[in-house]
Amino acid sequence: TRHNIPTARYRTFTQADAEAARAYVRAEGAPIVIKADGLAAGKGVVVATTPAEALAAVDDALAGGFGAAGATLVIEECLVGEEASLFALCDGRHALEIGTAQDHKRAFDGDQGPNTGGMGAYSPAPVLTDALVEQVMARIIRPTLAGMAEEGHPFTGFLYAGLMLTADGPKLIEYNVRFGDPECQAVLPRLMTDLCQLLLGALDGQLHHMNLRWLPLHALSVVMAAKGYPGSYAKGTEIRGTEGLESDDLLLFHAGTRREGGRLLAHGGRVLNVTGLGTTLAEAQARAYAAVDRIDWPDGFCRRDIGWRELQRG
Numbered sequence: 001t002r003h004n005i006p007t008a009r010y011r012t013f014t015q016a017d018a019e020a021a022r023a024y025v026r027a028e029g030a031p032i033v034i035k036a037d038g039l040a041a042g043k044g045v046v047v048a049t050t051p052a053e054a055l056a057a058v059d060d061a062l063a064g065g066f067g068a069a070g071a072t073l074v075i076e077e078c079l080v081g082e083e084a085s086l087f088a089l090c091d092g093r094h095a096l097e098i099g100t101a102q103d104h105k106r107a108f109d110g111d112q113g114p115n116t117g118g119m120g121a122y123s124p125a126p127v128l129t130d131a132l133v134e135q136v137m138a139r140i141i142r143p144t145l146a147g148m149a150e151e152g153h154p155f156t157g158f159l160y161a162g163l164m165l166t167a168d169g170p171k172l173i174e175y176n177v178r179f180g181d182p183e184c185q186a187v188l189p190r191l192m193t194d195l196c197q198l199l200l201g202a203l204d205g206q207l208h209h210m211n212l213r214w215l216p217l218h219a220l221s222v223v224m225a226a227k228g229y230p231g232s233y234a235k236g237t238e239i240r241g242t243e244g245l246e247s248d249d250l251l252l253f254h255a256g257t258r259r260e261g262g263r264l265l266a267h268g269g270r271v272l273n274v275t276g277l278g279t280t281l282a283e284a285q286a287r288a289y290a291a292v293d294r295i296d297w298p299d300g301f302c303r304r305d306i307g308w309r310e311l312q313r314g
């Protein structure tokens with residue numbers, strides 16, 4: 001707000017302001033979003049569709065429903081549109097756009113089920129056209145970097161902008177100061193420029209002299225997770241069939257596996273990422289799922305519809 005970066009209209013409240021929080025909700029009406037200000041592993045958000053639901057969410061949050069993360073609440077306007085992510089590499093003063101992607105946060109096909117860390121992603125996100133990317137860089141990323149430098153906190157590293165593409169243009173939902181997972185597994189396989197040189201360029205404040213080169217390909221990454229994720233799940237189940245799958249256009253990223261003897265075992269919630277590359281998104285998707293189908297892991301699951309939004313657009 002201080003730097004006029006387009007975002008949702010919002011106010012923050014602590015437990016001491018409970019009555020003010022309720023009054024704000026009554027005045028704003030619904031839909032409205034109630035968020036924990038702290039980190040809550042993706043579980044700190046309620047999108048309330050009625051005022052009663054919003055008031056109940058505020059009361060629950062102020063009673064400790066979000067844990068310590070909810071000591072401060074953010075109550076904000078419900079932005080309507082399509083979500084997309086843009087990544088920027090920053091050197092304190094300059095930012096280079098380093099890819100766009102769309103994640104799939106819900107556990108099951110059709111965007112059903114609980115929120116997860118992300119069940120699959122594709123890059124680029126064609127919904128972020130070149131014109132929109134330039135708009136995001138001009139109105140969101142560069143003003144953020146300039147504002148941070150001006151306020152004495154120049155930022156070096158990855159900025160991950162979570163965006164809502166609203167009828168009024170792209171708005172910033174949140175920043176993470178890291179790459180996305182699984183977005184990274186779809187963005188970086190397309191990058192031809194040496195990542196090490198880019199990271200050194202960021203450290204040296206030289207990004208304005210650097211250009212990115214990309215493979216003219218689409219990438220789509222499917223997450224294979226342990227059954228039960230994002231709830232409780234078993235560890236130590238055996239995964240077969242990963243040998244010999246990788247090629248120039250099929251990459252396998254191990255997120256939560258371990259080797260024991262000659263066996264590959266699951267050792268986490270999100271366990272494997274299977275990334276396919278193709279000249280079209282449909283081709284990338286077909287490659288990824290053909291590899292998924294060769295992996296024999298009865299205790300795992302994945303979504304079968306990664307990429308649906310873009311593929312449906314045709």
Ligand code: GLY
Pocket residue numbers: 103117118176179180181182183
């Ligand atoms: N995939 C979402 C995240 O990395 O936060």
